[in-house]
Amino acid sequence: MKNFIAPLPQMPLRPPEEVMRLSRLGSMFPTRLSFLRCLIRRLSDEQAQVSQHVWQMCDNGFGHAVFSIDLGGFTYSLVAVSTDLPAELRTDRAIATAWDSAYVLFDGIPDADDITRIVKNAPLQEAGRFGPRDLVLSRANKSVRLFDHVTQALRAGRQPDAELIRDIGYLMRTTAVYGNGKFGIADRASYDTRPGLGGPFAAEMLTVWLIRHFTHALAEHVGRGTLDRETKRHLGVGNSTGLGMAPFLVTHPVLLNNWMMARETALARVCAVTHLTEAQIARLGVLAARASAHLAQWTVSDNAHQARIELLGEDWANAVAVLTPQALAREMPVCAAMQSVRKMSKDVQELMAALLIEPFGDLVDGLADSMADPFGAYAPCLPDTEALRAQIKQSFGWALDVDYAQKDNCGQFWYVSEAKMEPRLGQRFEEDGALMETPLDIARRVQAAYADLPDTAERVSGFLARHPDHALAVERVTLAATYPYAEIRDNLISQKCLPVDMLRCKLSFFGASKFDPKSDRWTRINLCQGAPLADELNWDADDWWLPVFAA
C-alpha cells in the first residue's frame, strides 16, 4: 500500500481577478518566499563561507577582487572590478558606457587568465563578450554621497552618521544584473539543476549578495577602518530599475503564475491555521511592530509616494491594532486578521499578507521549490473554438468590454529600442514606431481573436490556419486554463497603465524593499538590506523581513 502525504489544509486561494490587477501587483511587499530570502536560507543551511581569493586594490579603492563561496557542492566566485569613474560619466541610465564597478559571477575559482579576461571585459558590459563559465554580469555605481561620507568617517576613526545610513541604505546601486545567456554568458539551463541555483534568479541573487559584501569591503579598505556590524548589515545594494524589467512578467506567463501561486498558496495555508501558539502570537506582534518601524524609516523624495507611505503607516497602525494577543488567541486568527483588512487599501492588504506568511516557515518554505518553470510553457490544446470561446469568457472576460479603439485604451505601445535593444514604452499617437509594437497587448489580442471566432465550432488549428495572427492570443487563453495567475488582468497599453506596478511586483519577488519610484517608469530599491553578513550565515539568518535600522 502506498503512503500518501496528506496535503496541508488551506483556505480558498484569492481569485486571480482580485490578485492579478496592476494596482495590487504594485502594492506587493517581499515575503519569506522572495528569492533573496530563499537564497539566504539555503546559504545558511549549508553554513556557506565567503573567502577572499584576490584583493588587488590601490589605496583609493581601484583595482579588482575575487570572492568565492561554496553552494550545493559547487564553487562560485564574484570577480569585482572597481574603476576610477569621473563624475561626469556617472549615470544610472541605460545609455551609460562606464560604471564605478563591474562584476561577473564566475563558475568555479578563476585562474589568472580568467581574471585578466574578466577585468578587461566586465567594465565593457554590453559591449563585451563573455563565456560559458560567466554566469551573471552586473555593474554598479556608487552612492557618492554615502560612500564618501562612510570612508571619510572611517578614516577619521568614527562610525558614519546613522541618519545617512538609514536614509540612503546602500554604498552602491546596480543598474543591471544580466543572466541567462546575455552577451554570451552561460544559459540558465546549463546550471539550473544544481542545488541552490534551481530557483528563479538564484544566480542573480547570489551575485547581488556578494556585490553587497564587496561594497562593504571596499568602503572599509578605502576608509582604513571597520564598520559596526549593525551598520554594515543595514547597508544593502541599491538598484535602479526601469522598463527593461517590466515585459518579463508578460513574456513568462507560467513563471508569473508559479510565483503568484506559491505566494497565494502560502497565504491560504496560513489562513487555515486554527489556533496560534503563544510564541506565534508574540512573533506576529514583534513583526507587526517591526513593519511599523520600517514604514517610519521608509522615506522617498517623490511627494506623492511619500504621502502614500505615510498613509500606509497610519492605516497600518489601525490594522495592527486588532492583532491583539486576545484576538490572535481566538479560532482561525490568521484568516480573521486577513479579513479585517479587506476593506482597507491594497497597500495594507498586501503588507498584512506578507506579515501573516512570515512566522510560518514550516508551512510555506517548501513552496519555494515550485516557483521555477523547468518544463516551459505548455498546456493541453482546447478541443474546439467553442471551448476557446468559453475559456476566453472565463479567463479574459475582463478584456472583452474594453474599447481598444479609444485613445485612452491604446495610448501607449511597447517597443524595443534601436539604441540599446531594451524594452521601452511609447505614446502611440505622438511617436513613430507603433507598427513595430512588442506584443504585450495581450488583452487587445484576445478580444480580437474572440471577435473572429466562427459561429460554428471547429478545431482550433482550423481557426488558426485562417487567422495565424491570433496564435499568441490562443496560446495565452490555453495557458490560462491551467495557470490561473499567468496573466496580468489589466490593459497594458492603456494610457493609465503604470509600468512601475509591474516593476514592484517583480522586485518584491526578488526581495526588494524601500521602493523609491522616480516616475511611473522607474524606481530605485534596496536589495539585501538587513540580510546576514558573510560571517553571519550560522546566525538566525532568516529574520530580516522589512529591516529596521536600530542605531
Place this chain on the structure above:
Amino acid sequence: MNCSANEVMMLAAKAARGAGAPPAQAARFGVAAAAHLMAGRDDGVLGRALAALPKGAIIELPLAINCIEERAEQGRACGALHGFERSLVQSYVSTLPYTAALNDDDILRIDLTKPAQRTPVQRIDLCDEIYLGWAALAARILVPESAASRQSGAGAGLSDND
C-alpha cells in the same frame, strides 16, 4: 561567434518577427532554431524558412503539430508531417515539451502524458553570415527612441552623483 543558446533563440525569434512572422510563431521558431544549430543540422534550412515568410514552415509547421495534438486520445496521437524539410521538422519536434518521436516516414508519434526529457543545453558557434543576416531582420522591429522616451527611462531626471 560563440553564443549562448538563449542568445541564438532570442535572435532567431526576433529575425522571424522582422521577417513577418506573428509573435507566437516567431518565438517557436527561435526555440527550434537554437535546437537546430545545437544539433549541428543544416543551417540553410533556417534561412529558407525565414525567406518564405509570411508563409511557409514557420507558420505551417506549428499548426501541423497542433493538428496532431488535437487528435490525441488519452494523450496519444500520431500524424504525418509531410511537406516540410525534414531537418527543420526534427528541430521543432525536439523542442516539444512532451514525449515525441519522428520516424523515417515523417510520422510523428506523441504522448502528451509524458514530459519530454530535457536536452542538455550547448553553446552555438554562429557564423557571421547567419548572425548578420538575422540581426538585419531583427532590426526591422527595433524602434528609434524618442526624446520623450529618453527623458523617462531609468535614471532619468536625476543627478546620479548622489
